[in-house]
Amino acid sequence: xxxxxxxxxxxxxxxxxxxxxxxxxxxxxxxxxxxxxxxxxxxxxxxxxxxxxxxxxxxxxxxxxxxxxxxxxxxxxxxxxxxxxxxxxxxxxxxxxxxxxxxxxxxxxxxxxxxxxxxxxxxxxxxxxxxxxxxxxxxxxxxxxxxxxxxxxxxxxxxxxxxxxxxxxxxxxxxxxxxxxxxxxxxxxxxxxxxxxxxxxxxxxxxxxxxxxxxxxxxxxxxxxxxxxxxxxxxxxxxxxxxxxxxxxxxxxxxxxxxxxxxxxxxxxxxxxxxxxxxxxxxxxxxxxxxxxxxxxxxxxxxxxxxxxxxxxxxxxxxxxxxxxxxxxxxxxxxxxxxxxxxxxxxxxxxxxxxxxxxxxxxxxxxxxxxxxxxxxxxxxxxxxxxxxxxxxxxxxxxxxxxxxxxxxxxxxxxxxxxxxxxxxxxxxxxxxxxxxxxxxxxxxxxxxxxxxxxxxxxxxxxxxxxxxxxxxxxxxxxxxxxxxxxxxx
Amino acid sequence: xxxxxxxxxxxxxxxxxxxxxxxxxxxxxxxxxxxxxxxxxxxxxxxxxxxxxxxxxxxxxxxxxxxxxxxxxxxxxxxxxxxxxxxxxxxxxxxxxxxxxxxxxxxxxxxxxxxxxxxxxxxxxxxxxxxxxxxxxxxxxxxxxxxxxxxxxxxxxxxxxxxxxxxxxxxxxxxxxxxxxxxxxxxxxxxxxxxxxxxxxxxxxxxxxxxxxxxxxxxxxxxxxxxxxxxxxxxxxxxxxxxxxxxxxxxxxxxxxxxxxxxxxxxxxxxxxxxxxxxxxxxxxxxxxxxxxxxxxxxxxxxxxxxxxxxxxxxxxxxxxxxxxxxxxxxxxxxxxxxxxxxxxxxxxxxxxxxxxxxxxxxxxxxxxxxxxxxxxxxxxxxxxxxxxxxxxxxxxxxxxxxxxxxxxxxxxxxxxxxxxxxxxxxxxxxxxxxxxxxxxxxxxxxxxxxxxxxxxxxxxxxxxxxxxxxxxxxxxxxxxxxxxxxxxx
Numbered sequence: 001x002x003x004x005x006x007x008x009x010x011x012x013x014x015x016x017x018x019x020x021x022x023x024x025x026x027x028x029x030x031x032x033x034x035x036x037x038x039x040x041x042x043x044x045x046x047x048x049x050x051x052x053x054x055x056x057x058x059x060x061x062x063x064x065x066x067x068x069x070x071x072x073x074x075x076x077x078x079x080x081x082x083x084x085x086x087x088x089x090x091x092x093x094x095x096x097x098x099x100x101x102x103x104x105x106x107x108x109x110x111x112x113x114x115x116x117x118x119x120x121x122x123x124x125x126x127x128x129x130x131x132x133x134x135x136x137x138x139x140x141x142x143x144x145x146x147x148x149x150x151x152x153x154x155x156x157x158x159x160x161x162x163x164x165x166x167x168x169x170x171x172x173x174x175x176x177x178x179x180x181x182x183x184x185x186x187x188x189x190x191x192x193x194x195x196x197x198x199x200x201x202x203x204x205x206x207x208x209x210x211x212x213x214x215x216x217x218x219x220x221x222x223x224x225x226x227x228x229x230x231x232x233x234x235x236x237x238x239x240x241x242x243x244x245x246x247x248x249x250x251x252x253x254x255x256x257x258x259x260x261x262x263x264x265x266x267x268x269x270x271x272x273x274x275x276x277x278x279x280x281x282x283x284x285x286x287x288x289x290x291x292x293x294x295x296x297x298x299x300x301x302x303x304x305x306x307x308x309x310x311x312x313x314x315x316x317x318x319x320x321x322x323x324x325x326x327x328x329x330x331x332x333x334x335x336x337x338x339x340x341x342x343x344x345x346x347x348x349x350x351x352x353x354x355x356x357x358x359x360x361x362x363x364x365x366x367x368x369x370x371x372x373x374x375x376x377x378x379x380x381x382x383x384x385x386x387x388x389x390x391x392x393x394x395x396x397x398x399x400x401x402x403x404x405x406x407x408x409x410x411x412x413x414x415x416x417x418x419x420x421x422x423x424x425x426x427x428x429x430x431x432x433x434x435x436x437x438x439x440x441x442x443x444x445x446x447x448x449x450x451x452x453x454x455x456x457x458x459x460x461x462x463x464x465x466x467x468x469x470x471x472x473x474x475x476x477x478x479x480x481x482x483x484x485x486x487x488x489x490x
Numbered sequence: 491x492x493x494x495x496x497x498x499x500x501x502x503x504x505x506x507x508x509x510x511x512x513x514x515x516x517x518x519x520x521x522x523x524x525x526x527x528x529x530x531x532x533x534x535x536x537x538x539x540x541x542x543x544x545x546x547x548x549x550x551x552x553x554x555x556x557x558x559x560x561x562x563x564x565x566x567x568x569x570x571x572x573x574x575x576x577x578x579x580x581x582x583x584x585x586x587x588x589x590x591x592x593x594x595x596x597x598x599x600x601x602x603x604x605x606x607x608x609x610x611x612x613x614x615x616x617x618x619x620x621x622x623x624x625x626x627x628x629x630x631x632x633x634x635x636x637x638x639x640x641x642x643x644x645x646x647x648x649x650x651x652x653x654x655x656x657x658x659x660x661x662x663x664x665x666x667x668x669x670x671x672x673x674x675x676x677x678x679x680x681x682x683x684x685x686x687x688x689x690x691x692x693x694x695x696x697x698x699x700x701x702x703x704x705x706x707x708x709x710x711x712x713x714x715x716x717x718x719x720x721x722x723x724x725x726x727x728x729x730x731x732x733x734x735x736x737x738x739x740x741x742x743x744x745x746x747x748x749x750x751x752x753x754x755x756x757x758x759x760x761x762x763x764x765x766x767x768x769x770x771x772x773x774x775x776x777x778x779x780x781x782x783x784x785x786x787x788x789x790x791x792x793x794x795x796x797x798x799x800x801x802x803x804x805x806x807x808x809x810x811x812x813x814x815x816x817x818x819x820x821x822x823x824x825x826x827x828x829x830x831x832x833x834x835x836x837x838x839x840x841x842x843x844x845x846x847x848x849x850x851x852x853x854x855x856x857x858x859x860x861x862x863x864x865x866x867x868x869x870x871x872x873x874x875x876x877x878x879x880x881x882x883x884x885x886x887x888x889x890x891x892x893x894x895x896x897x898x899x900x901x902x903x904x905x906x907x908x909x910x911x912x913x914x915x916x917x918x919x920x921x922x923x924x925x926x927x928x929x930x931x932x933x934x935x936x937x938x939x940x941x942x943x944x945x946x947x948x949x950x951x952x953x954x955x956x957x958x959x960x961x962x963x964x965x966x967x968x969x970x971x972x973x974x975x976x977x978x979x980x
Contacts, residue, residue, distance in 0.1 A: 058623050061658070065662075136547050145536060164547075176554055304788075305791065308890065386864060390886070
């Protein structure tokens, strides 16, 4: 009876599931389609690239469909199809690199292969396959070994592969056919046709330039740093009106920079194959981007450590926080603004060092204020020192971050010279404004000049004076100040 | 006259250079050859791989050289050569992944291609190329788009490429030939022959397993961390007899871990294609390595920050250094030993948690001692706090590193269970020794239990007692202690 009930329940469940199956299937398929649509919308260049590959394939099929073309190339036309499929890369640099590698490697290996076959024919019927075998083995092994060398791997890996391929094919099939020259010629010409179609489609139909991608990536990484720093400030010194969750998503933005090195290296490598395009000349200093990217990553490492303090539950005494809050806030805010200005200068390809330097100067002054604040907040009891350790560490890492922002700014400054960035459009206004800003916001400097990094003998009353002279940097002031600067500079 | 003299000088210089040319050329060539030799010696598997590719090529050439084989395959034999060249990867996983992708993609695309040609023939002479063109365009574009999806890109990228290739070739050449089934069959069978040769050579002739490489890489990265930590200790608290230069080279070892993520991901991805081999079963938890690697990298980030302090010129007052020196030394030394024990446990695939836990326990006790030391060294003057900030930060990051070492140990502990690591061979001896060690070296613990992480109310005399109870951990003692443990555990 119980068994019966069980079976009935099972049967009912099965029927229920059977009923639900069509709607579930429909839901699943709609979800999938939506995912695919979203994926395409995220970067529409993916869809365009796919259509471009389809276009190249259709164009190259003409070698078969059009009778006169088929008469001259015959079945060799498939090498053109093969070339189109393997050479079509997402970026122009990738397509050029593969296409040129394939073309030159086929040319050299084809010539060597024909030579090897002629040489082997001197050795008689029995000797020919042996000599050819030795050639194929030794050149194949040597070319494979060469692919391990970093320099060759980086730029000519595909060329070495195609070299082995073509040489083996020409040398081995040369044993069975007498029309080896015809074969080598047909292979080379069809590869050239396929490669040319790919390169033309890649350059002239909605091109994706690796160089431009690299340029944007570096600028975006700097913006991510800025956002993380801003988010950190909001998280650690919650004075703004943002919700905690919103800020935290900003804090995490730097994470992708930690492991972006391989992408940057690849893009820089491909960019070197590209001709001048848009705002970039032929000999644009692509490798310099990697130097900036390295400094940005160093900065991200520091943010990663800082983030550990945000997430940890260690409580810092409120009175200590309130003492270091102002200089720390200013430091991170001004460093963040400096990073944003640097990113903007890269994006617009216009020099903007006055504005950037003003922000950095402000954050450096804030470091001095922080030192003073730390000095006045010397722990009274033994217990205190232990409690303020996380705060001190956090401040110390923040100082390092400001130093790295300065290094990034110097590297970008050097880079802008090499890359021929334009000067700011209205040089008359901006230096004045910059100087004004320096005087206005950095007026603490003369007082602090006596305050060397290692030792300080100034008396407390100077400190109080300094605090009086420093204008209160509230967020409203910041916004208006920044807007002023931007009006002058852009 | 002067002109004449100039010309004479130039001529003499030219002759001199001409004379030197042969010796310079010889030097240059010898240098190159030595470089290549050194490169091969650094990893002899590179030479072996090159010879393996040569071997596979020679084997596959037999399709041409041996008359009966040539009679059955004809010129299609070149597909086998092509397959050998592109499928031969350094690791077994790479070869299997490419070979299987190529095989299955050819099978599916070939079948679809034959179907498309038959379908197109219904549309009449004029309609056939148009229908075929639409098929090639749409399937080519769709397959290209699918390659952007991370999941497909990671495992089936090459398969998608070969799918486009084979489908286009079969569909397009089907327009001109009636023997399309023969062509598809020959292509598939020769690709299977080439792929099989590659896979067999890759597995049975000095195989290079991606999984084993990943396993060793993780263990080596942990050792690099340990060496860096050891080098840092020697650099920052120079008590040992090592020269500064020697230590510094050790400190930098962690650098390669910072950007090793892409290599680890690739290896883990390839390892999943490999059958069980050596000490690894078929379903070895390869993805777990990435979790450990992530924690190791986090630890390396902290070392990067720590390294900034080693390189900086900021001087910390000697009396403060001497106060934190002992606990910091013990912390880094014990953490370093724990890392070495973890690495050894991974390398030998034997569980060794007792020994690792003892080291971690010691370093955690040292953290407590450091807290006490910091408490007793509360700065007397305001000036002091500023000066000891770098020292406090350094100690704080060191504490974080010890925490990460514990996390690594936990992750490895979880991993050893999943990967069926062997228990230590003599479990009777080691737990005793471990406990003995805990009692002997960690005897401070009961006193410190009252010393919670946030607040501490114990009076100074307890602190002195603790210092008395803690045995002096000199380097000689350490060595003997470690050797003892190792004798018991291994």
